[in-house]
Amino acid sequence: MPLAQGDAAPDFTLPGSGGATVALADLIGHKIVLYFYPKDDTSGCTLEAQGFNALLGAFAEADARVIGISPDPVKSHDKFRAKYDLAFPLASDEAKAMLEAYGVWVEKSMYGxxxxxxxxxxxxxxxxxxxxxxxxxxxxxxxxxxxLEAARALP
Incomplete structure (x- = not known):
């Protein structure tokens, strides 16, 4: 069942880009933007990452932390961050446990x-x-x- 407004976010601790660890417990007290994306360095995912990166200062002013999460390995995240000069962490969920807990690991279809x-x-x-x-x-x-507008509106 997908998560909905008002639900407690499932706890997570994941390896992150640059050798960091990304954990929900370390982010509590701030607004948190978790954006789940399919794959590093693909057109849509790159545009999405660049969009968040361009507004990172405004997210910081709103006291919101931005975290990108995909099943790609940390090594891929590091290359992706370096290539596009991304200034926010990317977390790796190769086991897909967090992706499943958040209801975003789903059956998809393409070309039948x-x-x-x-x-x-x-x-x-x-x-x-x-x-x-x-x-x-x-x-x-x-x-x-x-x-960003939603983050600004959130107390």
């Missing part, structure tokens, strides 16, 4: 074939770690701006 993959989704968490807003099946253009 079904497969498991990440449904591009963003979740905004409040300072207590509860889900304040969910954007399922994200369309990239204008998305980072919409998330």
């Amino acid at each position: 074939k079904t497969y498991m993959g990440v449904e591009r989704t963003t979740m905004l968490l409040d300072r207590a770690g509860r889900i304040a807003r969910v954007w399922p099946k994200v369309k990239v253009p204008g998305h980072a701006e919409e998330v």
Whole structure:
């Protein structure tokens, strides 16, 4: 069952880019933007990352931390961050446990074939770690701006 507004965000600790660890417990007290994306260095995922990166200063002013999460390995995240000069952490969930807990590891289909993959989704968490807003099946253009407005409006 997908997570919804008001639900407590499932706890997680994941390896992150640059050798860091990304853990929900370390982010509590701030607004948290978790954006789930399918794959590093693909066109839509690159545009989405660049959108969040361009607004990172505004997210910081709103006391919101931005974290990108995909099943790609940390080594891939490090290359992706370096190539596009991304200034926020990317977390790796190769085991897909967090992706499943957040309901974004789903069956997808393309060209008549079904497969498991990440449904591009963003979740905004409040300072207590509860889900304040969910954007399922994200369309990239204008998305980072919409998330920023929601983060600014959240106390």
